[in-house]
Amino acid sequence: xxxxxxxxxxxxxxxxxxxxxxxxxxxxxxxxxxxxxxxxxxxxxxxxxxxxxxxxxxxxxxxxxxxxxxxxxxxxxxxxxxxxxxxxxxxxxxxxxxxxxxxxxxxxxxxxxxxxxxxxxxxxxxxxxxxxxxxxxxxxxxxxxxxxxxxxxxxxxxxxxxxxxxxxxxxxxxxxxxxxxxxxxxxxxxxxxxxxxxxxxxxxxxxxxxxxxxxxxxxxxxxxxxxxxxxxxxxxxxxxxxxxxxxxxxxxxxxxxxxxxxxxxxxxxxxxxxxxxxxxxxxxxxxxxxxxxxxxxxxxxxxxxxxxxxxx
Amino acid sequence: xxxxxxxxxxxxxxxxxxxxxxxxxxxxxxxxxxxxxxxxxxxxxxxxxxxxxxxxxxxxxxxxxxxxxxxxxxxxxxxxxxxxxxxxxxxxxxxxxxxxxxxxxxxxxxxxxxxxxxxxxxxxxxxxxxxxxxxxxxxxxxxxxxxxxxxxxxxxxxxxxxxxxxxxxxxxxxxxxxxxxxxxxxxxxxxxxxxxxxxxxxxxxxxxxxxxxxxxxxxxxxxxxxxxxxxxxxxxxxxxxxxxxxxxxxxxxxxxxxxxxxxxxxxxxxxxxxxxxxxxxxxxxxxxxxxxxxxxxxxxxxxxxxxxxxxxxxxxxxxxxxxxxxxxxxxxx
Numbered sequence: 001x002x003x004x005x006x007x008x009x010x011x012x013x014x015x016x017x018x019x020x021x022x023x024x025x026x027x028x029x030x031x032x033x034x035x036x037x038x039x040x041x042x043x044x045x046x047x048x049x050x051x052x053x054x055x056x057x058x059x060x061x062x063x064x065x066x067x068x069x070x071x072x073x074x075x076x077x078x079x080x081x082x083x084x085x086x087x088x089x090x091x092x093x094x095x096x097x098x099x100x101x102x103x104x105x106x107x108x109x110x111x112x113x114x115x116x117x118x119x120x121x122x123x124x125x126x127x128x129x130x131x132x133x134x135x136x137x138x139x140x141x142x143x144x145x146x147x148x149x150x151x152x153x154x155x156x157x158x159x160x161x162x163x164x165x166x167x168x169x170x171x172x173x174x175x176x177x178x179x180x181x182x183x184x185x186x187x188x189x190x191x192x193x194x195x196x197x198x199x200x201x202x203x204x205x206x207x208x209x210x211x212x213x214x215x216x217x218x219x220x221x222x223x224x225x226x227x228x229x230x231x232x233x234x235x236x237x238x239x240x241x242x243x244x245x246x247x248x249x250x251x252x253x254x255x256x257x258x259x260x261x262x263x264x265x266x267x268x269x270x271x272x273x274x275x276x277x278x279x280x281x282x283x284x285x286x287x288x289x290x291x292x293x294x295x296x297x298x299x300x301x302x303x304x305x306x307x308x309x310x311x312x
Numbered sequence: 313x314x315x316x317x318x319x320x321x322x323x324x325x326x327x328x329x330x331x332x333x334x335x336x337x338x339x340x341x342x343x344x345x346x347x348x349x350x351x352x353x354x355x356x357x358x359x360x361x362x363x364x365x366x367x368x369x370x371x372x373x374x375x376x377x378x379x380x381x382x383x384x385x386x387x388x389x390x391x392x393x394x395x396x397x398x399x400x401x402x403x404x405x406x407x408x409x410x411x412x413x414x415x416x417x418x419x420x421x422x423x424x425x426x427x428x429x430x431x432x433x434x435x436x437x438x439x440x441x442x443x444x445x446x447x448x449x450x451x452x453x454x455x456x457x458x459x460x461x462x463x464x465x466x467x468x469x470x471x472x473x474x475x476x477x478x479x480x481x482x483x484x485x486x487x488x489x490x491x492x493x494x495x496x497x498x499x500x501x502x503x504x505x506x507x508x509x510x511x512x513x514x515x516x517x518x519x520x521x522x523x524x525x526x527x528x529x530x531x532x533x534x535x536x537x538x539x540x541x542x543x544x545x546x547x548x549x550x551x552x553x554x555x556x557x558x559x560x561x562x563x564x565x566x567x568x569x570x571x572x573x574x575x576x577x578x579x580x581x582x583x584x585x586x587x588x589x590x591x592x593x594x595x596x597x598x599x600x601x602x603x604x605x606x607x608x609x610x611x612x613x614x615x616x617x618x619x620x621x622x623x624x625x626x627x628x629x630x631x632x633x634x635x636x637x638x639x640x641x642x643x644x645x
Binding site (some may be wrong): 084090091092093094144205252253254255256257259263264266272299303304307308 | 330606611
């Protein structure tokens with residue numbers, strides 16, 4: 001518990017458990033939306049997947065790494081693509097996906113991240129989505145608490161630039177696959193930012209819920225939680241102040257399963273706030289992460305992204 | 313009509329059993345589909361065994377019915393354990409060498425045993441086969457007079473684990489003890505996440521609800537069985553596989569017409585191949601393709617599944633709580 005919060009506790013009785021938060025793991029997912037007219041079919045999406053695979057092998061890999069390094073403002077030789085990673089064409093439910101290989105920074109790099117760009121090509125009435133996901137590398141301890149605001153801001157900027165570049169590149173490289181269709185980019189953008197708060201030891205469902213929730217909603221008496229929600233949203237004002245202005249914002253509780261340090265699979269709930277700011281649909285989440293590998297934010301962000309993808 | 317909200321039974325029941333996640337780290341996901349061999353060991357003939365009784369308290373305290381302290385375990389007669397060991401080695405060797413199985417699962421009470429404890433020679437054989445051929449072997453279970461448990465063993469190239477049955481099949485004469493803390497093992501290997509439970513335990517709501525709660529991290533359940541009521545168990549397997557959104561594989565002892573069963577997302581599946589042996593053991597081969605399995609698992613929520621989802625607690629679905637009232641929001645500003 002931070003010292004600033006301890007002062008508040010003295011002023012107002014705490015209605016949530018006192019937890020030692022040791023670090024924060026922010027994960028930002030940004031999506032650009034587009035629609036094709038007429039709607040895409042699976043043959044076209046398969047063709048696009050084949051083109052990306054071919055291009056990757058034919059040398060586009062080097063260009064991709066160089067551009068990702070430039071966007072992240074790190075030397076290209078500090079970026080690593082794990083050996084088993086390749087361009088994949090697969091289905092997420094009924095949605096064809098083209099995944100680019102995961103890319104991450106080498107150990108010791110000052111700015112450390114793990115990134116994946118992918119494209120969900122919708123073959124129904126929904127929009128296709130070009131996603132960029134940025135978070136710390138697997139097994140990373142996360143950021144110091146006083147660095148969460150800056151780290152999240154940097155990941156957000158990184159994800160915005162990466163998604164913009166990849167959107168243009170993907171549809172340029174695969175234009176042959178989509179001949180006969182007209183693509184219109186949505187003005188709306190989608191963002192899912194999740195902060196996993198690392199805690200020592202295993203916590204219980206009751207402790208998790210008491211820290212995040214109150215009377216079935218967000219525990220806005222918890223100043224620490226409010227700070228992290230503000231960091232995730234990228235706003236400078238108090239989250240309670242923000243909620244007073246944004247009447248359309250609403251809370252979601254997203255269930256997740258973590259592998260606790262004891263090896264036991266435990267269910268956890270993560271708190272999300274859905275808001276619209278300008279043309280951005282933003283989902284910001286905070287959860288307590290007592291997992292062995294700090295993967296709560298990444299897992300739950302993917303889960304809610306899949307859910308939202310079925311809405312737009 | 314499906315009730316609204318979370319099933320309160322699921323919230324409480326799933327805390328009665330832990331799911332322990334275990335990883336076999338150095339074995340990568342194979343390029344080809346994972347091959348799974350289910351080994352149905354021969355059922356015991358009446359003349360081959362007896363049910364031996366023990367009492368957990370001696371003398372039984374006054375006021376307690378003796379049968380409440382009774383345990384009844386399978387004791388093989390004469391040299392039956394030798395026949396069983398030979399059949400076991402033959403079937404496992406075939407599963408690994410001829411079928412190229414990555415995973416082998418043997419039926420309940422199929423681990424050769426003698427004097428009501430597992431036969432060390434069978435355990436060594438399974439362990440060595442696992443190490444030499446890079447295979448996960450769920451080696452079957454046996455009764456154990458040292459603990460009064462029905463205990464199974466899992467062998468993998470990096471070591472072994474044990475697991476225990478929680479419920480007695482009293483109808484078949486089995487009266488066992490069980491660990492006070494209920495636990496299901498889930499093993500991550502070959503890119504699959506596989507939980508293991510014994511026979512009737514899959515029909516136990518609390519145990520199954522605990523596994524379904526963690527279904528995001530479990531693809532498949534392997535269930536060694538020894539039951540004459542296999543048809544009823546198959547119905548449970550189908551529902552369980554729908555709730556899991558994955559596969560439930562049940563391996564029965566070779567009781568007529570009830571060898572093994574593969575329920576995938578609620579649908580029965582026949583083995584790709586079957587090999588019967590003179591010992592009456594049967595090996596059945598199935599395959600699991602990662603891509604197809606994950607695609608099916610990621611399918612959108614199905615309406616016809618909603619009652620089953622409610623039964624086990626609607627684990628996947630986000631809920632939308634009401635916004636806090638304004639006075640509450642303002643109270644700390």
